[in-house]
Amino acid sequence: MTLTAGLASRLREILPADRVIDDPTTLIPYAYDASFWSLRSRRMPDVVVLPETTAEVSGVVRAAATSGTPVVARGGGTGQTGGAVPARGGIVISFARMRRVLEIDRTNLQCLTEPGIVYVDLNAALAPHGLFFPPDPGSGRACSVGGMVANNASGPHAVRWGTTSAYVLGAEVVLADGSVIVTGGQRSKALKSSSGIDLTKLFVGSEGTLGIITRLRLRVQPRPAARAVILAAYDDLAGTVATMDDLFAAGILPATAELLDQSAVKALMAWKPDLALPDGEAVLFIEIEGGKGEIAASAREAEKIVQRRARLTRLAEDEAAIQRLWAARAGLAAASALVFPGKHRVFAGEDLAVPISEIPRTVRRAREIAAETGITVIFYGHFGDGNVHSGILIDPSDPDEVNRADDLADRLHRLAIEVGGTVTGEHGTGAVRSRYMRAEHGDALDVMRRVKAALDPQGIMNPGKLYGDEV
């Protein structure tokens, strides 16, 4: 019996045989996520398990601990950093079968859910109650809420609503020895607490390297009754920074401020000319939220402020028009494929976050680097919190282009740190950005490692990620 066969048979004592996968063909999809890295490095798991209960997850981790086998949690597999990919083999725990919403409690503004639930499914369950879970990642139609928590994901609305971290009130966590704890109070439904140290927020964003989350207590929010979007075009990127500052000075915090660089506008217009997006160095989508009675007044007040700097503005007030704009924004990837036939979008160096004031310099320098490396890139992002996404478009079968894309991604990551930013605003560190941790965090990386060693002394929880290792 091979090592893998032995492991699989031990796991079949914990889960029904059909929820333990070890035939090589079926294992293949678990070697990938959306990262360019995973496409090329093909890190296969030895075994994949599909637990349905916390007890099963606990049993699997206990078996892994006994044998010193790596364990990697996997949600929707939409990550862009290799976070859910078994960098060093071992067991992948898929949460595909733990996706129940266990409770929605509007009075107490919270819900209890399993981590495998897909983001849009959670929001669909919340909608009839007038509630929503605010962080809104671009991969929301496919990503799991557990994956969002693991990476502290967010999206356009983080400007107003913050990141996933702000919405996790508590978690059930399977530790590296298989034992189970509940953070945020064993039986608590409190909306805030200063009791003990904040273990919940330690597990949020730790990418399964400190423990595996099996249940989430999430803060949810009343969904604002109305919204409006101001579309603003700028001749110069500097104007976008000035508009944000004007809004802040007027006491206005928009719900979103989405940036489309000229490259993104061009791609979208080739795809959907009827959007009639204006020309310029940049376009912002500024969303304002409010009650039905006053949204028109709020939007007009904000639009007047935006007009000080923008070359032109357009106000979308009816929900159909707003949804058309957001659908176009979401279709940027599709648009790129159309404009650059033969090129594929690869995810690398795609998630810089920099100070808002540094966005113009960052985007312009990034364009130069793209030109220097001869790679086509579309820039866009969540302007209101400095999150600049780069859509790298290459022919992955051209080794030289791939090399240049690697160089580009590396230089973008270094650029982010150089301008006072971070290598990842919302996608996570994973395998891909682990090598930048020392440059970004300095000696704080050693403290991260001490916490890791305290909670996972054997180093079996998602090894090869996040703590500065090269994989």
Added chain:
Amino acid sequence: MTLTAGLASRLREILPADRVIDDPTTLIPYAYDASFWSLRSRRMPDVVVLPETTAEVSGVVRAAATSGTPVVARGGGTGQTGGAVPARGGIVISFARMRRVLEIDRTNLQCLTEPGIVYVDLNAALAPHGLFFPPDPGSGRACSVGGMVANNASGPHAVRWGTTSAYVLGAEVVLADGSVIVTGGQRSKALKSSSGIDLTKLFVGSEGTLGIITRLRLRVQPRPAARAVILAAYDDLAGTVATMDDLFAAGILPATAELLDQSAVKALMAWKPDLALPDGEAVLFIEIEGGKGEIAASAREAEKIVQRRARLTRLAEDEAAIQRLWAARAGLAAASALVFPGKHRVFAGEDLAVPISEIPRTVRRAREIAAETGITVIFYGHFGDGNVHSGILIDPSDPDEVNRADDLADRLHRLAIEVGGTVTGEHGTGAVRSRYMRAEHGDALDVMRRVKAALDPQGIMNPGKLYGDEV
């Protein structure tokens, strides 16, 4: 030379002599904070130091580490848990001389500050820029921002704006061996990040038990241009819960929803009859924020919803009237002294947070416990996030009354856990609530201890607090 004299003379090699205090009389104030516990237990420091730089703090902690001496950070000394009191002697590091605001950067919605700055001073510095730091503790006129961070403090506006944790982007931290790290990116000014594990939020709320914060990078926000307050009276506490749920269902998240129990209304009316607070089992102050142009419409929309359940409502729209209401709310302690001459407010069992739906049951049961113990209590709190404060009024020179107050506080803490809440919503654990950590957190307490041991192996950082010890 005594041990203390030896320690003081070592510290005088690090700081100027006049910023190292070891004469017993001058040490006395540092044995106290606002907790009833500290009044009675008189835990004296051996030495107090008043550093002006991070290097000095680092030097002091290094000296403490060498000699195995406890180190306790102290901000404004307004805490209610003994958090800044040296439970086991040693060195108190006062941040009274580290209170500079180093930078305010509106474009990037952040500021850089030393931890000793008083909350109102920070907001005064931010105001000319149209900015504010949202968490708003009741002790804001005296508490330090560093203390707020240490305890993850909040206040009425946490309903809309969240707690301090949401506003700490990064921190400079002196570790238990005297070394210095920067969390949230060494040179970062990013507004969000998924890079590495979130050490910042691990230090927030850890009460100086994992490290001592010497500099803070804080997210600040544009101050909403206008607000209105709906004052609502209820015959029955259940109506307050229903009102909140009605507002949530309508997509309205108020900025605050402050609760005054009948006991608090009575005290306030005896103090300021011109407030003309209505009778009933409870009164809510519901604040709505918005732009100048639409606040009237928003407030009226909300008031109409509140009228479904409230016996009567009153709308305060001009800023002077609103400030009068909030000043009255802030004067609750003064009011109690007036209504119950000879009684003193003591802080114990004062910070329960429970699910919103459980507030009526909690307050009613708490009133019963107060009656059973024969103690006068005023109840009030931040209704919108379930935070129930109890103002215990006793004659501290009456040993029997003191014993009954202890019993009352203990039973209130246990009540909070029993109804699915937490022993502290925003004040912290400290020495006072450490004993409830096992009941509230179960095995998660052991994980807290492992993190503590990893970062402070000698146990010199604020010993006797937070991790379940009895002091």
